[in-house]
Amino acid sequence: MTEFSLFPVVFYLLATITVVSAFGVALSNNIFYSAIALMGTLLGPAGLFVMLAADFIAVVQVFVYVGGILVLTLFAINLTSRIGDVSVSNRSLGRIPAFVMLALVGVAMFRAIGQATWNLVEVREAVPTIRSLGDAFLTDYILPFELASLVLLAALVGAVVLSRKELREERG
Amino acid sequence: MMEIGLNHFLAVSVLVFLAGFFCVLTRRNAIGILMGVELILNSANINYVAFARYSSTQYDGQIFAVFVIMLAAAEAAIGLAIVLGIYQTFHTIDVDATDSLRL
Numbered sequence: 001m002t003e004f005s006l007f008p009v010v011f012y013l014l015a016t017i018t019v020v021s022a023f024g025v026a027l028s029n030n031i032f033y034s035a036i037a038l039m040g041t042l043l044g045p046a047g048l049f050v051m052l053a054a055d056f057i058a059v060v061q062v063f064v065y066v067g068g069i070l071v072l073t074l075f076a077i078n079l080t081s082r083i084g085d086v087s088v089s090n091r092s093l094g095r096i097p098a099f100v101m102l103a104l105v106g107v108a109m110f111r112a113i114g115q116a117t118w119n120l121v122e123v124r125e126a127v128p129t130i131r132s133l134g135d136a137f138l139t140d141y142i143l144p145f146e147l148a149s150l151v152l153l154a155a156l157v158g159a160v161v162l163s164r165k166e167l168r169e170e171r172g
Numbered sequence: 173m174m175e176i177g178l179n180h181f182l183a184v185s186v187l188v189f190l191a192g193f194f195c196v197l198t199r200r201n202a203i204g205i206l207m208g209v210e211l212i213l214n215s216a217n218i219n220y221v222a223f224a225r226y227s228s229t230q231y232d233g234q235i236f237a238v239f240v241i242m243l244a245a246a247e248a249a250i251g252l253a254i255v256l257g258i259y260q261t262f263h264t265i266d267v268d269a270t271d272s273l274r275l
Contacts, residue, residue: 011176015184022191025207026198038207041188045218048181052225055235061217064241069210069248076252078180078205093268098197099261102190109186113179121228132231133238141235148242155246162253165260 011051018044042066053126056133086136181222189215202255202265208247213244 021040028034049058086126137145188211195208217237224233255265262270 009177011180012175015180017192019182019187021190022211025211026191026195031201031204034204034207038210041214043190043213045188045214048184048218049221051176052221054221054224054234054237056188057221057234057241060238060241065210065214068245072248072252073203073207079256080203080265093200095198095243096182098194101197103193105193106186106190106263109189110183113182113186118178118223120226123226129231129234133234136231136235137238144215144239148239151246152242155249159249159253162250163256 007051010047013050014044014047018048031077034076035070038073039066041068042070053124053129055128056130178222178226180274181218185215185222187214188218200266200268202258202267203252205267206251207256209247209251210244213240213247216240 010101017040019045020039025034025041028037042061046058046061049061051053062159192211192215195211196205199205199208199234217240218270220233220237220240223229224231224237227233258270259265266275
């Protein structure tokens with residue numbers, strides 16, 4: 001490589017953001033800080049997806065995760081915990097056994113990564129993926145695509161039924 | 173070290189998975205557990221997209237990543253609706269307190 005490449009620098013930056021905020025989510029004592037750290041963990045992979053030439057997935061990640069799921073999580077936090085005791089509402093139990101288990105699983109996974117022989121190919125040139133993905137969704141993947149819309153409809157109806165007060169009182 | 177390959181992305185994914193796993197194991201707050209599940213789904217997504225880039229499958233990995241994101245959205249909506257229901261019944265979302273079904 002004759003010229004200095006920015007690729008590793010950007011990768012390590014995004015990887016650091018992702019991993020540090022992931023452990024922030026796991027270890028923070030304040031559920032609100034956890035939710036804010038979750039934003040870093042969701043935006044970091046969006047950058048990684050761009051580096052992996054997956055532009056559409058990166059945009060969907062930002063729209064759905066950061067724009068949807070994160071806002072929903074913040075709403076749920078504010079609806080369920082009184083502002084006063086927010087700081088004590090995120091207790092963790094059994095951290096030491098969990099760390100032991102984490103170490104075991106982590107060592108096993110890193111060993112698996114080190115030992116596996118992947119069937120890799122030469123990296124193709126990065127091209128826009130939206131047209132190919134759209135074609136794939138409406139040809140080879142038409143059945144999963146339609147099932148996905150059914151699942152989303154069911155989730156929508158289910159969430160409304162679960163959270164409507166008058167319906168719950170009628171049943172109970 | 174300067175040549176970024178598949179293994180680097182897999183390492184990031186493993187670390188995110190471990191954080192999510194730890195979250196699910198230790199949190200007693202239902203929303204905290206849901207956040208851990210989101211982290212685990214995200215790490216799976218990094219794997220899918222990384223393999224789509226570095227192995228011979230063309231776009232299959234990316235399509236699976238879209239389905240994972242879709243299911244994560246559905247899971248978050250239903251999960252948080254259940255959490256709100258639990259809060260209205262038990263006035264707490266601590267999962268240790270919601271053990272009415274336990275003998």
